[in-house]
Amino acid sequence: MLGRLRQMLIKEFLHVIRDKRARFFLFAPPVIQTLVFGYAATLEIKHVPIAIVDYDNSQVSRDLVSRFQASRYFEVRRLSDRREIPELIDRNEATMALQINSGFARDLGKGETAHLQVVVDASNSNSALVGLGYVNQVAQGFAREYRLKTLARQAPALAGGLPEIVVERRPWYNPDMSSQWFFVPGVIGNLVLVIVVTLTAFAVVREREIGTLEQIMVTPIRRVEFILGKTIPFFLIGLLDTALISAAGTLWFHVPLNGSFLVLGAGTVFFILCMLGVGLFISTVSATQQQAMVTSFFFIMPAVIFSGFGSPISSMPEILQHLTYLNPLRYYEVVLRSVYLKGGGFGLLWPQMAAMAAIALVMLTVSVLRFQKSLE
Amino acid sequence: MNGQPQAVVVQDLVKRFGDFTAVDNISFEASRGEIFGFLGPNGAGKSTTIRILCGLLHPTSGKALVAGVDVAREPERVRQNIGYMSQKFSLYNDLKVIENLRFFAGMYGVNQADAAERIAWAIDMAGLTGREHLLTGTLAAGWKQRLALGCAVLHRPPIVFLDEPTSGVDPISRRLFWELIHRMADEGVTVFVTTHYMDEAEYCNRLVLIDRGRIVASGSPLELKLKSMEGELLLVECDQVGKALEALQEAPGVTDAAIFGHALHLVVPDAERAIPEVRNYLGERGITVSRIEQIRPTLEDVFVSLTSLKGRREKEQA
Numbered sequence: 001m002l003g004r005l006r007q008m009l010i011k012e013f014l015h016v017i018r019d020k021r022a023r024f025f026l027f028a029p030p031v032i033q034t035l036v037f038g039y040a041a042t043l044e045i046k047h048v049p050i051a052i053v054d055y056d057n058s059q060v061s062r063d064l065v066s067r068f069q070a071s072r073y074f075e076v077r078r079l080s081d082r083r084e085i086p087e088l089i090d091r092n093e094a095t096m097a098l099q100i101n102s103g104f105a106r107d108l109g110k111g112e113t114a115h116l117q118v119v120v121d122a123s124n125s126n127s128a129l130v131g132l133g134y135v136n137q138v139a140q141g142f143a144r145e146y147r148l149k150t151l152a153r154q155a156p157a158l159a160g161g162l163p164e165i166v167v168e169r170r171p172w173y174n175p176d177m178s179s180q181w182f183f184v185p186g187v188i189g190n191l192v193l194v195i196v197v198t199l200t201a202f203a204v205v206r207e208r209e210i211g212t213l214e215q216i217m218v219t220p221i222r223r224v225e226f227i228l229g230k231t232i233p234f235f236l237i238g239l240l241d242t243a244l245i246s247a248a249g250t251l252w253f254h255v256p257l258n259g260s261f262l263v264l265g266a267g268t269v270f271f272i273l274c275m276l277g278v279g280l281f282i283s284t285v286s287a288t289q290q291q292a293m294v295t296s297f298f299f300i301m302p303a304v305i306f307s308g309f310g311s312p313i314s315s316m317p318e319i320l321q322h323l324t325y326l327n328p329l330r331y332y333e334v335v336l337r338s339v340y341l342k343g344g345g346f347g348l349l350w351p352q353m354a355a356m357a358a359i360a361l362v363m364l365t366v367s368v369l370r371f372q373k374s375l376e
Numbered sequence: 377m378n379g380q381p382q383a384v385v386v387q388d389l390v391k392r393f394g395d396f397t398a399v400d401n402i403s404f405e406a407s408r409g410e411i412f413g414f415l416g417p418n419g420a421g422k423s424t425t426i427r428i429l430c431g432l433l434h435p436t437s438g439k440a441l442v443a444g445v446d447v448a449r450e451p452e453r454v455r456q457n458i459g460y461m462s463q464k465f466s467l468y469n470d471l472k473v474i475e476n477l478r479f480f481a482g483m484y485g486v487n488q489a490d491a492a493e494r495i496a497w498a499i500d501m502a503g504l505t506g507r508e509h510l511l512t513g514t515l516a517a518g519w520k521q522r523l524a525l526g527c528a529v530l531h532r533p534p535i536v537f538l539d540e541p542t543s544g545v546d547p548i549s550r551r552l553f554w555e556l557i558h559r560m561a562d563e564g565v566t567v568f569v570t571t572h573y574m575d576e577a578e579y580c581n582r583l584v585l586i587d588r589g590r591i592v593a594s595g596s597p598l599e600l601k602l603k604s605m606e607g608e609l610l611l612v613e614c615d616q617v618g619k620a621l622e623a624l625q626e627a628p629g630v631t632d633a634a635i636f637g638h639a640l641h642l643v644v645p646d647a648e649r650a651i652p653e654v655r656n657y658l659g660e661r662g663i664t665v666s667r668i669e670q671i672r673p674t675l676e677d678v679f680v681s682l683t684s685l686k687g688r689r690e691k692e693q694a
Binding site: 003004006007008010011014015018019210211212214215216217218219220221373376 | 431432455462468470480483484
């Protein structure tokens with residue numbers, strides 16, 4: 001038994017070492033994805049290009065414009081004619097345009113409501129929403145001060161005792177609200193998913209395609225020996241990749257690992273077991289590497305989207321929210337971010353661990369049962 | 377062998393894939409130490425039968441015993457006793473010669489002491505001495521084929537199944553390979569081999585001809601040649617072979633006509649009477665006969681006359 005398993009493992013590692021594609025697959029995606037998510041992927045929206053047409057051209061309106069110019073959220077471009085706006089937006093040189101009509105200062109001075117018009121390119125609805133929020137913030141801040149100033153001039157006695165609410169921000173676990181801190185731990189889950197599922201599926205299907213699987217099946221090898229031989233290497237590779245990305249996250253991006261390695265390791269083991277089960281399952285339903293690739297893709301895309309890696313599960317439609325409970329990545333992302341940023345331990349994360357263990361058990365059992373030592 | 381004299385026993389074996397019947401109720405037996413040839417055109421059901429015998433496919437009905445064990449019921453017990461070489465000589469191209477051998481020795485559970493000796497034997501047998509550390513993918517087809525055979529028999533199986541072992545291999549390598557097969561048979565190994573090369577069929581002790589899933593003839597090569605052809609065989613060399621074939625197919629007194637290399641083979645009821653008649657018949661149509669004589673049928677003639685190949689050749693000719 002051990003002799004056979006040992007030979008299987010030697011062979012699998014030789015394949016990985018000698019196969020250029022597999023070698024590339026082991027190290028390139030972790031590096032590239034960590035860099036991409038570490039640097040480029042960010043939920044923050046900064047430097048929104050905004051065009052401003054000021055037809056009022058008063059002291060007050062200039063004051064308002066300068067507030068936009070001072071904000072780090074906007075890149076202001078002054079226009080003299082609003083007819084320039086459509087072309088600017090079409091060419092993506094501005095995503096927003098603010099128009100201050102003449103009479104703005106006069107209306108405010110009379111104590112009336114003054115109107116600002118904002119045009120926004122809402123083809124990206126998310127950044128449009130965020131941009132509008134920023135504009136609102138600047139405008140409201142300006143209005144508040146204007147009101148206070150007016151009040152101070154006209155009724156100084158009242159101005160001092162005006163009630164105010166100030167929101168004091170206390171962002172826990174990620175005081176700078178850094179996107180990197182959010183994404184780098186999360187990307188571990190994505191990568192382990194992609195690497196373990198595809199490598200496992202391909203390792204079996206490739207042998208089916210070149211005919212060696214048939215050769216192995218006529219030997220007295222036992223099903224469990226074959227499956228262990230096929231999964232142990234990718235189990236270890238999954239762990240290695242996790243270690244690699246964790247090291248990059250800590251040493252390069254300075255994401256703190258507040259929880260324990262042990263909890264992170266336990267979660268990773270359960271998750272990798274799930275992915276081995278998925279990979280084996282794909283290999284039992286695919287006859288060629290091409291089929292395996294397409295099938296993997298059908299699994300990987302929804303698994304990542306419905307994991308909470310990028311967009312929060314709580315904002316998905318309710319029925320989809322229920323479906324995410326079947327997705328092992330959903331639990332692993334919780335474990336990753338909790339261990340990294342919140343310092344979560346077993347006491348907190350056991351439901352996620354248990355869910356992953358259950359999914360792993362089901363997937364592995366189904367795949368092992370489906371895997372027969374025959375060609376039918 | 378469990379006291380069983382027969383290495384392979386097949387009874388009323390049927391294998392269907394959906395509506396398609398790949399193996400249609402065949403029965404045969406192969407004895408110990410015999411080279412058993414399984415002949416037929418592509419798609420005749422040869423590989424399907426061999427895969428059933430190796431426990432890779434389940435028979436739809438009927439029975440297959442290998443080394444006295446029912447393959448469908450106890451495939452694992454059969455696997456200890458067989459070596460199998462599939463059509464593609466399935467080796468790992470990205471592993472070295474020695475690594476392939478070590479891997480298969482491990483798979484067959486050959487014990488450490490024995491493994492070293494068997495691997496050395498296989499390297500010698502395949503003529504790969506000094507090439508142990510080459511990547512298998514870089515070897516020429518003949519070497520790969522012998523290495524695949526070596527890998528398949530590391531555990532000294534009493535029965536070996538070879539599925540089209542010589543396809544895509546040069547003639548010298550084919551000859552060498554058949555010498556290896558004969559050596560194994562001399563040592564008491566039963567060799568079950570499929571082929572569509574007729575010259576190779578002559579090397580077998582016993583043949584079964586299969587076409588479209590059915591057995592069309594069986595026996596020793598000589599028996600087949602004598603029994604399976606009704607009538608006698610004429611070789612005709614002439615100009616305008618195509619025209620001659622067309623004419624002869626409709627000629628009275630000619631049972632069958634087929635192209636054979638650059639000449640024609642005719643099946644006639646009585647060779648002596650037919651020779652002058654054929655010469656005249658072709659002469660009347662402006663075809664000059666350079667040679668005409670009675671010959672002993674080769675297996676290829678038997679094969680053509682018994683299988684669908686005949687119809688196919690005529691079509692190709694047309």
